[in-house]
Amino acid sequence: AQSVTQPDIHITVSEGASLELRCNYSYGATPYLFWYVQSPGQGLQLLLKYFSGDTLVQGIKGFEAEFKRSQSSFNLRKPSVHWSDAAEYFCAVGEPGTASKLTFGTGTRLQVTL
Amino acid sequence: DSGVTQTPKHLITATGQRVTLRCSPRSGDLSVYWYQQSLDQGLQFLIQYYNGEERAKGNILERFSAQQFPDLHSELNLSSLELGDSALYFCASRRDNSPLHFGNGTRLTVT
Numbered sequence: 001a002q003s004v005t006q007p008d009i010h011i012t013v014s015e016g017a018s019l020e021l022r023c024n025y026s027y028g029a030t031p032y033l034f035w036y037v038q039s040p041g042q043g044l045q046l047l048l049k050y051f052s053g054d055t056l057v058q059g060i061k062g063f064e065a066e067f068k069r070s071q072s073s074f075n076l077r078k079p080s081v082h083w084s085d086a087a088e089y090f091c092a093v094g095e096p097g098t099a100s101k102l103t104f105g106t107g108t109r110l111q112v113t114l
Numbered sequence: 115d116s117g118v119t120q121t122p123k124h125l126i127t128a129t130g131q132r133v134t135l136r137c138s139p140r141s142g143d144l145s146v147y148w149y150q151q152s153l154d155q156g157l158q159f160l161i162q163y164y165n166g167e168e169r170a171k172g173n174i175l176e177r178f179s180a181q182q183f184p185d186l187h188s189e190l191n192l193s194s195l196e197l198g199d200s201a202l203y204f205c206a207s208r209r210d211n212s213p214l215h216f217g218n219g220t221r222l223t224v225t
Binding site for chain 1: 118147156162170172214217
């Protein structure tokens with residue numbers, strides 16, 4: 001069965017600092033990979049996705065993620081964090097060929113200090 | 115705004131009761147998914163419908179059921195509610211192989 005691990009439950013960074021959120025997955029093949037963000041009281045918003053091709057994918061709000069097959073990782077990065085980025089971030093995997101029935105990680109809560 | 119509408123936003127009810135959560139998918143989306151988000155279980159896939167038919171089941175209890183109507187809106191029915199059913203229930207929709215688009219959820223509190 002596919003699984004997703006987000007090892008960091010909570011991360012605090014200063015505004016303007018760089019950010020990297022870790023995500024490791026377990027799956028027999030290369031799955032579809034996603035990062036979603038959830039602000040308080042809101043639903044999940046898609047930041048970016050990886051299906052195939054270029055392993056560095058660009059998303060919204062200045063985020064990017066890099067798929068590394070050898071490490072089974074799909075880490076999310078942002079060069080300069082803004083206070084409005086404070087939220088909970090979820091990594092998710094879906095079966096190849098479909099973006100449905102996503103399996104989510106437990107999430108990483110990002111706090112941004114001014 | 116994702117285009118997925120969920121009602122109500124909040125629901126407070128007592129144990130043993132039954133509630134219905136409603137979801138209107140994005141225009142043109144045939145697939146609807148239900149997820150449960152709780153503190154101890156995280157985000158769990160419950161069930162998927164496609165154009166009115168059940169397509170996939172996840173960790174959905176027998177006390178829970180769902181349906182998708184001809185106008186593509188969906189309802190999640192939760193019965194014999196227990197304290198542990200308190201959670202955020204999300205609906206998501208998609209078309210073809212596009213990513214899921216989530217609604218803002220219904221927060222259910224069972225007292």
